Each structure stands twice: as structure tokens, then as C-alpha cells.
Amino acid sequence: MQRNILEYLENSIVNYPDKVVFSDDKENITYQEFGYRAKRAGCGLAAIMENKRHKPVVVMIDRNIDSIVAFMAVVYSGNFYVPVDSQMPVKRIELIINTLEPEVIISPQKLFKVLNECGFKKSITTLQVLEEYEIDQQKLEDIHLISLDTDPLYAIFTSGSTGVPKGVLVGHHSVMDLTDNFAKEFNFSHKNVFGNQAPFDFDVSVKDIYSTIKNGATMHIIPKVMFSFPGKLIAYLNEKKINTVIWATSALRIVENLKALEKELPQYLHTIMFSGEVMPNKVLNYWRNYLPEVQYVNLYGPTEITCNCTYYKVSRPFSDEEQLPIGIAFENTDILLLDENNKSVNLGSTGEICVRGSSLALGYYNNPEKTKEVFCQNPLNNMYPEVIYRTGDLGYYSEDGNLMFVSRKDYQIKHMGHRIELGEIEVIANALPIIGAACCIYDNQKEKIVMFYQAKEQCDKEILKSMGRSLPKYMFPNKLVYLEVLPLNKNGKIDRAFLKGRFLTNDES
Known part of the structure; x- marks a missing residue:
């Protein structure tokens, strides 16, 4: 019985010792070299931590191989890793450290001063220092012997409504459940070459890293700058012969906005998967027009259920105005749709998406x-303990059995006597050829629907005229805000919090 994620790595070291597992913009590393470095650093970490188990270890990350080596070193030591972006504001780093109270921080030397400013008084070390230790195989075996599949593997911090970030703690069994499902459902194997776009403190990267390790595949860490120059990005994909990408929706939208596929096509891509935000069919259709033979997969799920709980393999044409399904549940996962009274909704009715299972x-x-607020007892079962996760998202089942995403619960508003889903307005807006991207926020104080949009030029009249063909007047945005480029947060999603603070809170017009 498999109970630890390192078993994936150990098997691939045996089967593919000389194959490149990861590459970044400076170097690449084989499975054997990667395992050797991670084990040495893991033994060093175990010695520094005096054999403590299941404790948080912060890893100050960059887009490089060293970050992933440090992750696996922490796991070999019997603890769990917490990736923290080295570019993050000092105040946020301090909040995370205060929440965690970690035993050790693994960091480049240049960040030691910043970490000391955060008030961290325990051990700060570099990966290079940890790698000076010799491999103690007996120690590693002893650690593995007492490991459980319910032990924590990592914690990823997400935004908190109170301003204090929340650390989502994920166990080995959940990541193995996800990774095994991906390998089975999408036929992942040693032939996959992944192009990693997501930062390592964003859960999308979990799919890249562990799908690579499990299947004996290769993962190239795409330099961030490539997404500012999509022409170079496509050339990079071809140079590295990347055939599988699991990207944020915004990354695909950037390529569509700049019409990069008109100049050069990715020659090796056979699987494109996307998540994080609703995929506008206008963007998807652009990609499908140039790469019709590729398998496109819409993935859905929050960090709290280990990346994804549903998937939809795009299997038919969609008009720009249509909504893309989020599909069906992965194996060993169950989706519940609950109404405001915690009862199951009828087919076609909207309810909160709740999830149960190993994920x-x-x-x-x-x-x-x-x-306790969101990981709670299943209200449909009062006979024994059974935890579900309440996503805060609304959805319904269509007649063909696919789950459809409606919006966040907090995107559902009462406006002019009508109950309105802001997500429905966004679908219509994002389908318009003149709009590059759009999002809606409700100004509760002024009772106005504010739509922010990205376009080549300001075009309020044209937008409202076009939306009038699809939306009733009461769903029209009361205010349009034009921006040359919509701001994105570090995870590649439209930064709604920034827009709200910048344009609503201080807006006196």
C-alpha cells in the first residue's frame, strides 16, 4: 500500500535514473541527481530539527530546481513544506511566519536579513548547507517506516477575508489521489513533457510536479518573462518539445489577446488543461481554431480540495456566448449541491458546490x-462523522449530466429587486470581440454593478449596445471602467481585491 509521495520518486529513480526530471533557465537535473540532492538535504534537515516530525518548514522559493529539491528534502525529513515567494511583501511573509511558527526556514542567503526583520528567531539555513550532510539511509528508512498517508505534505497560503492569510494543509493521501486520477484519466506517462507556468506557491504547480515525478516524465520551468512575450513563449515550447501544459486561464488568454498563434504554432502540444478562472469560449475557440487536434480540459476546484475535483474534456464546438461545463467528478470524489437549507437541489437548480472524498x-x-466553518459534517448524513468542504461556489447540473459553474456565492447579488449572478454578466462580456477580458464587482454602498474591462480602446457605448442583445436591462452594468490591462494577482487571476479597493472604496463619483 502506498502511503507516501516519495514512493513515486523512488520508483522513477529506479526506472529512469539518467532522464531529466526538471529544468529551469540555468540547468537541468536527472532523477538520480535529484534524488541524491534531496536525500542529502533531507538528512541535514532531520539533524538540524533533532528528528522532529510533521512540523512546518518554510521554503523561500524562486522559479528554479533548487525550490523543488528543498520541497523533497523536507518530505524526506518527515516534515511538511510551505512555499513562500521570495518576492512577497515583508509584512505578508511576517504574517505567514507568525501563523506557522516554523522550526526551520530554507532560504537563499540574500534573504536572511529580511527574515530576521520578520522577527524569526529559529534556524535559517540554505539548501547548500543542508546538502553538505551525508545520506543516512537507515535514518531515511526509519522516517518512512512510521509515515502515514494522512500525514501533511505541504501547506499553501491563500488570501483570508480578514486580511490574515490562511494556510491550507494538504496530506499525502490527497495528492496521491489527485495524481493517480490525472495519470489514469489523461493517460499521463513517461512520455509527457510538462511546461510549468504556475508559481510553486500556487496549487496548480502541484499537478505539474507530482504528475512528473509519478510518471517518470520531464518538467520544464518556463521563465516568467516568457508570458510577457508570447512569441518567445511559443518558440520555447517548441525548443523543449513540451506536449502538456496545465496553466491558469489567464496564461492562455494572454496568448489569445496578442494573437501569438498567428505567427508560430506549438508543434508538440497534445494536451492543454486550464483552471483558476472561468475560461471564455472566445479564448478557447481561438486556440481550438489553430490547434484543433489538441485535447482541451477544463479543470475546476479550490485549493482546499487539492487542486481539482471535476474535469470536462472539451468534446464539441462551443459558441463564444456559451458557457463551458466544469464537467464530472474525478473518481473517488463526490459532489453535493446544497440549497440554503442544506438540502439537495433538484436537477437544473442551483446550489452550493460541496465536496467529499480523499481529496x-x-x-x-x-x-x-x-x-470548522467550511470543513464540516455532511448535513445529508447524521449517522456517522463525514466531513465535506463547502466551496462557496454555486453550480447546477445540466441535462447532459455535466456540472455547470454559476459564480461565487458572494458574486450573487440582489439588485433592483432581482437576484443576479455577476458571473452571467461576465460570460456575455467576455464573449464580445472588442473585449480582451472583463470582470464585475458589486458596489454595495452605491448599489451599482461595476464592470471593469480590458480592450484596445475605451468602447463603453459599443459594449452596452452589444450586451443589450443578450441581457435584460436590469442586468446591465451601471458603470464601466476601462483599463488597458486588467491587473492580475500572483496566481494569474484577475485581481478583484485590488480593483475593489482602488476603484470602489475610494470612488466618490
Whole structure:
């Protein structure tokens, strides 16, 4: 019985010792070299931590191989890793450290001063120092012998409504459940060459890293700058013979906005998967027009259920105005749609998307109150303990059995006497050829629907005229805000919090 993610790595080291597992913009590394470095650093970490188990270890990350080596070193030591972006504001780093109270921080030397400013008084070390230790195989075996599949593997911090970030703690069994499902459902094998776009403190990267390790595949860490120059990005994909990408929707939208596929096509791509935000069919159709033979997969799920709980393999044409399904549940996962009274909704009716199964995270680290709010007893079962996760998203089942995403619960508003889903307005807006991207936010104080849009030039009249063909007047945005480029957060999603703070809170017009 498999109970630890390292078993994936150990098997691939045996089967593909001399194959490149990861590459970044400076170097590449084989499975054997990667395992050797991770084990040495893991033994060093175990020695520094005096054989403590299941404790948080912060890894100050960059887009490089060293970050992933450090992750696996932490796992070999019997603890769990917490990726923290080295470019993050000092105040946020301090909040994360205060929540975690980690035993050790693994960091480049240049960040030691910043970490000391955060008030961290325990051990700060570099990966290079940890790799000076010799491999103690007996120690590694002893650690593995007492490991459980329910042990924590990593924690990823997401935004909190109170301004304090929440650390989503995920166990080995959840990542193995996800990775095994991906390998089975999408036929992943040693032939896959992944192009990693997601930052390592964003859960999309979990799919890249562990799908690579499990299947004896190769993963190229795409330099961030490539997404500012899509022409170079396509050339990079071809140079590295990348055939599989699991990207944020925004990354595909950037390529579509700049019409990069008109100049050069990716020659090796056979699988394109996307998640994070609703995929506008206008963007998807652009890609499908140039790469019709590729398998496109719409993935859905929050960090708290280990990346994804549903998938939809795009199998038919969609008009720009249509909504793309989020599909069906992965094996060993169950989706519940609950109404406001915690009852199951009827077919076609909207309810909150709730999830049960092995994919559920362990909860929020050092935050029992917030954990109890959303990781709660299944209200449909009062006979024995059974935890579900309440996503806060609304959805319904279409007649063909596919789950459809409606919006966030907090995107559902009451406006002019009507209950409105802001997501429905966004679908219509994002289908318009003149709009590059759009999102809607409700100004509760002024009771106005504000739509922010990205376009080549300001075109308010044309937008409202076009939307009038699809939306009733009461769903029209009350205010349009034109921006040359919509701001994105570090995970590649439209930064709604920034827009709200910048344009609504201080807006006196």
C-alpha cells in the first residue's frame, strides 16, 4: 500500500535514473541527481530539527530546481513544506511566519536579513548547507517506516477575508489521489513533457510536479518573462518539445489577446488543461481554431480540495456566448449541491458546490475556527462523522449530466429587486470581440454593478449596445471602467481585491 509521495520518486529513480526530471533557465537535473540532492538535504534537515516530525518548514522559493529539491528534502525529513515567494511583501511573509511558527526556514542567503526583520528567531539555513550532510539511509528508512498517508505534505497560503492569510494543509493521501486520477484519466506517462507556468506557491504547480515525478516524465520551468512575450513563449515550447501544459486561464488568454498563434504554432502540444478562472469560449475557440487536434480540459476546484475535483474534456464546438461545463467528478470524489437549507437541489437548480472524498485538505493550519466553518459534517448524513468542504461556489447540473459553474456565492447579488449572478454578466462580456477580458464587482454602498474591462480602446457605448442583445436591462452594468490591462494577482487571476479597493472604496463619483 502506498502511503507516501516519495514512493513515486523512488520508483522513477529506479526506472529512469539518467532522464531529466526538471529544468529551469540555468540547468537541468536527472532523477538520480535529484534524488541524491534531496536525500542529502533531507538528512541535514532531520539533524538540524533533532528528528522532529510533521512540523512546518518554510521554503523561500524562486522559479528554479533548487525550490523543488528543498520541497523533497523536507518530505524526506518527515516534515511538511510551505512555499513562500521570495518576492512577497515583508509584512505578508511576517504574517505567514507568525501563523506557522516554523522550526526551520530554507532560504537563499540574500534573504536572511529580511527574515530576521520578520522577527524569526529559529534556524535559517540554505539548501547548500543542508546538502553538505551525508545520506543516512537507515535514518531515511526509519522516517518512512512510521509515515502515514494522512500525514501533511505541504501547506499553501491563500488570501483570508480578514486580511490574515490562511494556510491550507494538504496530506499525502490527497495528492496521491489527485495524481493517480490525472495519470489514469489523461493517460499521463513517461512520455509527457510538462511546461510549468504556475508559481510553486500556487496549487496548480502541484499537478505539474507530482504528475512528473509519478510518471517518470520531464518538467520544464518556463521563465516568467516568457508570458510577457508570447512569441518567445511559443518558440520555447517548441525548443523543449513540451506536449502538456496545465496553466491558469489567464496564461492562455494572454496568448489569445496578442494573437501569438498567428505567427508560430506549438508543434508538440497534445494536451492543454486550464483552471483558476472561468475560461471564455472566445479564448478557447481561438486556440481550438489553430490547434484543433489538441485535447482541451477544463479543470475546476479550490485549493482546499487539492487542486481539482471535476474535469470536462472539451468534446464539441462551443459558441463564444456559451458557457463551458466544469464537467464530472474525478473518481473517488463526490459532489453535493446544497440549497440554503442544506438540502439537495433538484436537477437544473442551483446550489452550493460541496465536496467529499480523499481529496479534501486537512484544514487550515493553526486556524480551527475557520476550518470548522467550511470543513464540516455532511448535513445529508447524521449517522456517522463525514466531513465535506463547502466551496462557496454555486453550480447546477445540466441535462447532459455535466456540472455547470454559476459564480461565487458572494458574486450573487440582489439588485433592483432581482437576484443576479455577476458571473452571467461576465460570460456575455467576455464573449464580445472588442473585449480582451472583463470582470464585475458589486458596489454595495452605491448599489451599482461595476464592470471593469480590458480592450484596445475605451468602447463603453459599443459594449452596452452589444450586451443589450443578450441581457435584460436590469442586468446591465451601471458603470464601466476601462483599463488597458486588467491587473492580475500572483496566481494569474484577475485581481478583484485590488480593483475593489482602488476603484470602489475610494470612488466618490
